[in-house]
Structure formats: structure tokens, C-alpha cells
Amino acid sequence: MTIQSLDISPVGRVEGDLDVRVDIEHGRVVNAWTHAELFRGFEVILRGKDPQAGLIVTPRICGICGGSHLTSASWALDTAWETEVPRNAILARNLGQIVETIQSIPRYFYGLFAIDLTNKKYRHSRYYDEAVKRFAAFTGKSYELGITISAKPVEIYALLGGQWPHSSYMVPGGVMCAPTLTDITRAWALLEYFRTNWLEPVWLGCSLERYEQIQTYDDFREWLDEDRNHRDSDLGFYWRMGLDIGLDRYGAGVGKYVTWGYLAHEDKYQKPTIEGRNAAMIMKSGVYDSFADTHVLMDQSFTRENTTHSWYDEGTEDIHPSDRTTKPTANNTKDFDNAYSWASAVLHKDFGRLETGPLARQLVAGGQHGESWQHYDPFILDVFKRMGGASIHVRQLARVHEIVKLYRQAEHCLREFKLNDPWYIKPTEKDGKGWGATEAARGSLSHWVEIEGGKIKNYQVIAPGTWNIGPRDGEGIRGPIEEALIGTPIYDSSDPVEVGHVARSFDSCLVCTVHAHDAKTGEELARFRTV
Amino acid sequence: MTNVLWLQGGACSGNTMSFLNAEEPTVCDLIADFGIKVLWHPSLGLELGKDLQTLLWDCISGKIPLDILVFEGSVVNAPNGTGEWNRFADRAMKDWLLDLAKVAQFIVAVGDCATWGGIPAMSPNPSESEGLQFLKRQEGGFLGKDFVSQAGLPVINIPGCPAHPDWITQILVAIATGRIADIAFDELNRPQTFFNTYTQTGCTRNVHFAYKASTAEFGQRKGCLFYDLGCRGPMTHSSCNRILWNRVSSKTRAGMPCLGCTEPEFPFFDLKPGTVFKTQTVMGVPKELPPGVNKKDYALLTMVAKDAAPPWAEEDFFTV
Numbered sequence: 111m112t113i114q115s116l117d118i119s120p121v122g123r124v125e126g127d128l129d130v131r132v133d134i135e136h137g138r139v140v141n142a143w144t145h146a147e148l149f150r151g152f153e154v155i156l157r158g159k160d161p162q163a164g165l166i167v168t169p170r171i172c173g174i175c176g177g178s179h180l181t182s183a184s185w186a187l188d189t190a191w192e193t194e195v196p197r198n199a200i201l202a203r204n205l206g207q208i209v210e211t212i213q214s215i216p217r218y219f220y221g222l223f224a225i226d227l228t229n230k231k232y233r234h235s236r237y238y239d240e241a242v243k244r245f246a247a248f249t250g251k252s253y254e255l256g257i258t259i260s261a262k263p264v265e266i267y268a269l270l271g272g273q274w275p276h277s278s279y280m281v282p283g284g285v286m287c288a289p290t291l292t293d294i295t296r297a298w299a300l301l302e303y304f305r306t307n308w309l310e311p312v313w314l315g316c317s318l319e320r321y322e323q324i325q326t327y328d329d330f331r332e333w334l335d336e337d338r339n340h341r342d343s344d345l346g347f348y349w350r351m352g353l354d355i356g357l358d359r360y361g362a363g364v365g366k367y368v369t370w371g372y373l374a375h376e377d378k379y380q381k382p383t384i385e386g387r388n389a390a391m392i393m394k395s396g397v398y399d400s401f402a403d404t405h406v407l408m409d410q411s412f413t414r415e416n417t418t419h420s421w422y423d424e425g426t427e428d429i430h431p432s433d434r435t436t437k438p439t440a441n442n443t444k445d446f447d448n449a450y451s452w453a454s455a456v457l458h459k460d461f462g463r464l465e466t467g468p469l470a471r472q473l474v475a476g477g478q479h480g481e482s483w484q485h486y487d488p489f490i491l492d493v494f495k496r497m498g499g500a501s502i503h504v505r506q507l508a509r510v511h512e513i514v515k516l517y518r519q520a521e522h523c524l525r526e527f528k529l530n531d532p533w534y535i536k537p538t539e540k541d542g543k544g545w546g547a548t549e550a551a552r553g554s555l556s557h558w559v560e561i562e563g564g565k566i567k568n569y570q571v572i573a574p575g576t577w578n579i580g581p582r583d584g585e586g587i588r589g590p591i592e593e594a595l596i597g598t599p600i601y602d603s604s605d606p607v608e609v610g611h612v613a614r615s616f617d618s619c620l621v622c623t624v625h626a627h628d629a630k631t632g633e634e635l636a637r638f639r640t641v
Numbered sequence: 642m643t644n645v646l647w648l649q650g651g652a653c654s655g656n657t658m659s660f661l662n663a664e665e666p667t668v669c670d671l672i673a674d675f676g677i678k679v680l681w682h683p684s685l686g687l688e689l690g691k692d693l694q695t696l697l698w699d700c701i702s703g704k705i706p707l708d709i710l711v712f713e714g715s716v717v718n719a720p721n722g723t724g725e726w727n728r729f730a731d732r733a734m735k736d737w738l739l740d741l742a743k744v745a746q747f748i749v750a751v752g753d754c755a756t757w758g759g760i761p762a763m764s765p766n767p768s769e770s771e772g773l774q775f776l777k778r779q780e781g782g783f784l785g786k787d788f789v790s791q792a793g794l795p796v797i798n799i800p801g802c803p804a805h806p807d808w809i810t811q812i813l814v815a816i817a818t819g820r821i822a823d824i825a826f827d828e829l830n831r832p833q834t835f836f837n838t839y840t841q842t843g844c845t846r847n848v849h850f851a852y853k854a855s856t857a858e859f860g861q862r863k864g865c866l867f868y869d870l871g872c873r874g875p876m877t878h879s880s881c882n883r884i885l886w887n888r889v890s891s892k893t894r895a896g897m898p899c900l901g902c903t904e905p906e907f908p909f910f911d912l913k914p915g916t917v918f919k920t921q922t923v924m925g926v927p928k929e930l931p932p933g934v935n936k937k938d939y940a941l942l943t944m945v946a947k948d949a950a951p952p953w954a955e956e957d958f959f960t961v
Contacts, residue, residue: 118690119731122683127729128955149719149726150651151767155760163912166900170760173655173803199860217661221685247687248679254669265887272892273881274662275655276803279897282916285783286859286896290961296889440720461817534860610689 113140116603119326120147123222124618131446132608134600139609142588144579145444145451156569161187161539161561163276164569168557171571176275177267178211178550179571180195180365185374187282188382190544193537198527199284200376205523206280207372207548208516209263213274214551214617215513218309220245220256222507223614227351229607237351242412244344252312252344259308265300266520269293284534291529301517301575302487309513314348315343316532318514325489327496338406346512352503356599358494361502361612362465363594367470368408368577370547370554371395373519375483376526384410384545392519393549394480397461397472398491400499405477408458410545410556413572416455419448419581426584431570432558456576465590466553466577467616469500469508487515500594502615509617539564550574552617578616591616643675643926646700647682647743650727650734651761651770652714656752657684657802662887663806675817680761690896694730701740709816710745710790711809712738715754715761715770716783722872726768735783738773742784748773749799749817756798756829757905758782764911774798774830778905794821798830807884808835829876829905829942836903839931841874843882844893849958850875852950853943856961859896862959868900868927871920873901873909875931880915 112135120130127148133141147319152171156163164183167177167477188195215511232238242512244252264274270287273278279286287293304317316339324330333340340346352358371391374382379390388395388407395408414428421442424434444450458464469490476491497504541563547556553574560568580589588596591613598608649657661668671677681688681696701703716735718726724733742748750773753759757777761770774782774796782796789795799808813833815821825833839848849856849865856864866872874882874893881891881899886922893899898918901907910916921928930939 117731120683120689120693120729122686122689122693127727129728148651148717149768149771150715150717150761151719151886152760154765154767155763158914159912160914160917162917166908166912166917167760167763170653170655170802173653173658176655221649225687247685248669248672254667257661258664258667261664261887264662265889266890268887268890268895270895272890272895272897273886275658276902277892277895277897278900279892279895281859284860288860288862288896288959290959382857404686429823442720494924532860534858538738615734 114603116600116606118609120607120611121332123610124613128613128618130595130613132595132598132600132606132609134603137303137600139595139598142592143446143450143581144453144589144591144613145581146453146575146579149442149452152571153569156566159566161559161564161566162281163566164557164559165281168571169276169278172573173275174214175210175550175552175555177206178548179557180278180280181207181548182546182555182571184280184282185382185546186544186546186557187546188544189384190542190559191537191540192542193382194384194535195282195380196284196535196544197205197376197380198531198533199380200374201523201526202287202289202533203280203287204373204376205520206267206270208520208523209266210274211551212263212304212513212516212520212576213260215510216256216313217260218390218551218617219506220250220253222617223255224348226248226607226610226614227348227355229605230316230608231601231605232355235351235354236333237347240347241351244347255308257310259304262300262304266297269297281534283537284532286534287532289527294524294527295531303523305330305517309517311512313344313513315339315341315346318517321514326492330489330493335488344539349503349507352506357506357611358497358501358503360598360608361505361594361615362500362597363465363588365400365499366461366464367398367400367473368464368466368554369393369395369471369474369549370408370556371534372547372549387547389481392485393471394474394484396474396476396477396479397458397464398470398477398569399461400494405474405479407479410517410547410558412459414457414459416457416584418455418584420451420454421449422454428459428584431572432560432568434570451579451581453576453580453589455580455589456572457583461585463580463583463589463593464577466574467505467509468512468551468553469505470553472511485515490582502611505615553577575618579618591618643677643708644680644706645711645813646680646707647678647711647713648729648734648737648741649683649927650712650714650738651717651754651768652752653683653903654713656713656806656809657682659803660751661806661808662807663810664888666814671813675814677813677817680707697730697737697741701744703744707745709747709749709813711749711751712740712755713751715758715768716773717761717795718769718771720769722769738783742788742790745790747794747798748790749812749820750796751799751900752804753800753802753907756800759802760908762907775905776857778829789855795830797826797832800831800903801879802900802907805832805835805881805884805886808832831903835880836878838878838883839875839882840877840879840881840893840899840903842880844874844891846893849954851946851960852954853946854950854954856896861896862957863955866893866896867920869920870898871916871918872898876929877901877904879903
């Protein structure tokens, strides 16, 4: 049996241009390479600009998680300028982040992922006809409702920031808005509308309270069998069909996971510092190593980058993002033995390659580490252990599991606003270094900023895609998506939908693959980097 | 049936996300009720790899009629005019674009990157980005000043960062229902129906503008954002405050200065130090005034306005 190489360009329905090469033997993927194919050069653009330019520019790195970029950009400036951020502003930032992610869940699930369940490959599944009825692009009953109602949560974002996507309402020192009774009441009503028209009746088939009782894999199976509405909800139906078509049997990945943690506690991060961040987040940071079954906290200083297999001439050492000297190669020809992507390989100095995203967040949420008051949820960790580790199916479950807890966090913000208290405390602009981070819907996002002489000297971003889509590192170790593709069965090499499933289960966001390069001289420019 | 092909160059998907927020009609209504068929879209299309490449070649050969080509994102020419920094479906995106532009009945540029080059084309423009028919305010762009699509129109420009969903859906519907001939375009090929009025038109802070009552800093419930915080509402063409965003608000209503994102100069002053969220002034007078107002008259007007201002203009106005 010979090895067949398959080049898939583009994969599509991931944000940006992702190309994949897979080697297939005996109908299964035995090797894989992911390459990011777009370069815009944000780092060059930001260098020398106003310190606050990142608030306008970085949301435009990615229109899907622009609110997450804005969150990171504003916290980065807060730490650099040593601002004070009023309680209301922390809540208003969190609410923006939360509703953006809530929006993303149905939009991603129906728009990007579930339509593949209607692929002809599955026509023999007993679930197929129903899947077509629900999930067919543009015409499926759930597709239409899910895509349409996904616009509702971000109406809350617009009440705070004027519009979604691409507001810049979060600024160092707080937020620009000062909501009134009208805004808060409308926001409540929008949340309720979302809950009563889709989340409970269509997605869960039960109340939020009933769903929240699920703490273990057995609880989940019990929930599924308890009531016809649970089984026939989109969640119940998807879970049953996924098992039937084997989505639980491939797409594992690297088995180690990272999250920065996110949602600053409104009383614990009013004087934001880089060092104080871990102990101030509602959702805790961490690294979960499934081989050793250990949880530890994550710190920005543990981050390393390697460009051995990327289109840069920067040696083969692992270095901290802020020490990079971005020197791209002008010729970005694909060479699978050498360089084949604009993405760099991101690592943890001790744990190596890590997967980021909702699965990572939920595996970390099941850890006993961190502060006693921080959010704890053992459900996905238990599912992961009971089902023998990660798969497309478990990754999806984690993605959609977050919607209920985020809904509760949104309620918390609305309850806690004290409308007559301050929303902004004018900071003093100064030089310095800052770091801000959050969790976008699809994973860990962080910004490093350095301000010197009243302008940006260096701005760098490591986005979820940087972690997940990266090529091989200095030791030849595959990146998370490359690793997750190993073992994928290919039913029809002219329509490798399974590769699509795996790549899309990470909800990859490639539109951030940008590096500095002066085409005319090839000399090093800024060191702002995003993938 | 109107065939639409939507492609992205140096894009962030912001316009796609905005488009998905559309109501009246929703994206699904567009397809069900207005006879629009989406041949492929980067976030919504079913095909991948070779299947998609075949579809694109079929459009180019005329086998599949291409009624509307929607382009989102800048045209990336780097490195050195090759476009290799933005490869798509095994070719430089600009090469696909050139071939498809020859066969499309209509071409619609959605968002600032596709219209003028947008943020990627900001100084020093490392990706050698440009818009389809403009680079900033300069005519030409990727397709050239004299380009017209098969239906005889230049590229229809729907700017904004992002474009408002209604601007996108209404133009698609106008083409699909044979109404596009009724639409007048301005000198930047923007549909006048959306871009003839100012962003300030309908702003809830207009009364504060009139009395020269300023919002001195963020997070306040009074004043106009034009005098201190760099709001470009009076100088920017858009219907933002007439039709609102996400059905509920607008930047200026929410207390955020308008950044002028429907104009080719966005982001203004290339975001040089001191230009972000700060009004540029000379001797305390804003450097840029509402179009058609001369400096002398403006000085007189504001002096009178300030004198005539009632006390409430300086108090919290939009109270809890």
C-alpha cells in the first residue's frame, strides 16, 4: 500500500485561509501539515503609533473575536499605565467578552460545523434525514434559527459599545459608556429572549437549572435518557449522531492543554498588574497534562516560540515572544521538510505543545488548583477520562457546554452594575510594558505591549490559532491540529470531510497570521506578531 | 436566481460577521425569499479543496453564471507584486480576482479593506494592499480607474469597518430584484442612499453639539464627543445614527467617538501619537470642521452657542 499525499486548499469554514497536506495510508491519515496562508503585517503597522492604536487596530485582526482582542488590548495598557479600573468597567468589559462568545457558539456550531453532518458520507446513518432537516445550510430548521438568533447576544455588546463587531469601547481606565436603566433592562430582555427561544427549547430541551445539575459523564447519560425532549434537543441529537458516525473515535491531538483564564473578578482586579492576574480571574488559568493528570497555573513568562518550520530566518531556538526578532523570508514557497507556514510554533517551556480552546478551558476548570473562590466544574474532565481522552466529539461538547455558564456570568454582570458609580477613571499616559490576556471563544489570546517615548515600540499578539495551527517545532513535534489529524479515516479522498471536521473542531481562526517584513530591504521591522 | 460568490482577501471576517447579524432580511431570508444563491462563502460554503477549485474555474469559464462577486478584505500584492502572501485555493488570491472580475455581472466591495485598502493599507502598508478600485481616496486600485463589470458599472463600494449589514443586504437585493438602476452613487461609488447624510444625523448628542457642550472624558452621560474626544461624526458620511447598529445603538450614542470608518482616510492620521481619541486643534479650535463650514463663521457660531447654552447643557443629561 503506497502513501497517498492529499493537498487540501482551502479547508474553508475556518476563519482565514488554512491549507492542509495529509499523507494517507490504508485509508487513514499517517502524517499532516497545516499551513497558514495569509500575511497582513499588523506589527509593522502598529510600530511607532499612538499607545492606544492597539484599541482600534487589534480588533481588526479578527472580526470574529474582535471583542476579545479589545479586552486584551485594554488590559495590556492598564498594566503598562498602572491604571485604576472601576468595578463597573470590569463588569462591562466582561459582559462584552461574554456575549461575544455566547454569540459565537450557535454561529459556529450551526454555520461552521454541523452542516458537515449533512455530507453524503453519512447518508446511511439512521440520523441522516433528521440532520438534513435541522442542519442543512441556509434552509435547515435549526440552522436558520441558530444563525439568526446568534445576532441577539451581540446586541448587548452594542448597548455597551455602540456596535458589534469592531467597537473600541474598552479603554485603559475603564470603558467609554455609562449605561442607564434602559440599556440594562434591554440587555436582560435580550438574554431572556435568547434563553426562551433557542437555548432552552431548541438547544437543551430543558431548563438551565436542570442542565446545571450535570456534573459527570454518567449524569449526562442519565439526562439524555431521562426525557424525550433532552434526547431530541439539538444537543441530544448531535451527541447521539456523533457517536453513530464515529466523531468520538478520532481528532485527539496533543493531550496537553492551556488557558490564560479570564473574566477578571470585579473586586479583585481594580489595580491590574501582570503578576496579580492569575489570582484575580473568575475562570482560572492553567495547564492540564492528561498523561500525568496534573493541573498547574499558567504564566505569560512560560511562553516560547519557535520558527524552525515557519517562513522566518530566526534560528532554531525557543524564545519568549517579546525576544523575537521577526525576520521573515521573502520567498514563502512550501517546503515540508523546512518552512511551510506563516504560523510559528508556540510552546510552554516545560510542557511543550499545548492545545487551547473550550476543551482546554473546561479540562482546567476541573482542576483543584488556583484560588478556592474560582470557578470549578468537573464535568468535561470526567467525560474526557471516561471516553479515553479527546476527540472531535468531546471537543464539541466542551465548546457548547460553556454556553450555560457564560449565560450565568452575563446575568451576574447585569445584576452587579451600580449605575451611579464610575465607569472610567482617567489614567496618566506613561511609558512601560504591559500584558493583557483573555479567552476568546476559540482559545487563549494575549497581547504584549511596550511603549517608549509616548509611542508603541513593540506590540505582540499570540492568538488561539498561534497555539493550535502552528507547524512543527524545533524538535519536529507536530502542532495540535497536525497531531489531531493523525489517524483520521478518509472515506473519499475527493471530499475529505473528515479533515474538515478535525480542523473545524478547533474553530480555528487564521485571520491573525501576520508578521513583520519590509519587502524592500528585508530588514527587521516591528515585533508585533499574531497568528 | 442570482448567483453570489463571496471571497476574502486580506480580511478579518468582520464584514461577514456583520452580514450574519442582518435582520429584515436575514441571511437565510435572502436565500429563501429573494432568489439569491450563495455559490460559496469562506465561512458558510460547503465545498473544500478541489471541489471549490472546480467551482471557481467553472465561474471563470462561464459554465456557472457569476451574477455578483462580493469581495471582502484588501487585495494583497506582496511580496513584490506577486500576491503570494495571500494564497487561496492554490493560487495567489489576486490572480483569482482578476479572472473572476472579467466574468462577474456586478462586483461589490464590502468593507474598508476591499473599498480603499483599510487598515492593512495603513502606513507603511507591508502587505502592499489596495482596494478593488481605490487606494485611499485615489482612484485606480487593483482593477483600475476605468474598470466596469459585465453589467457596465464600476465596483460598488460599501465601506465601513465593518459595513452595516443592511447596506450589504439591501444592495444585494437591489441587484437581485432589478432595482440597482434606481440607486445613485457618489464620487467614491458609494450608494448615496446610505452615504449622503452624516454620521451625526440622528445622533442623540446633537443638542450638545449645538450648544458646544463637550464630553470632557469617557464614561460620562452628557456632552458631545466632537470637541475633545476626536469624534468624526459631523465629517463622516453614513446612516449609522439613522438606522442604528445591531438594532439598538451606535458608537456615538454609546459614548464612543466616531472614527470616520466609512471614509477612505480611515484610520485617520495613521494613528500617529497624540491622534487617538483626541480632537486635533489649533489654538483651541478643531482643525477639521463640518464640511462647508468656514473657520470664521464657526468661531462666531460657537461663541454665540456657548453664550446661549442653557445650564442643563453642562449637567448629566442621559441620567440613570
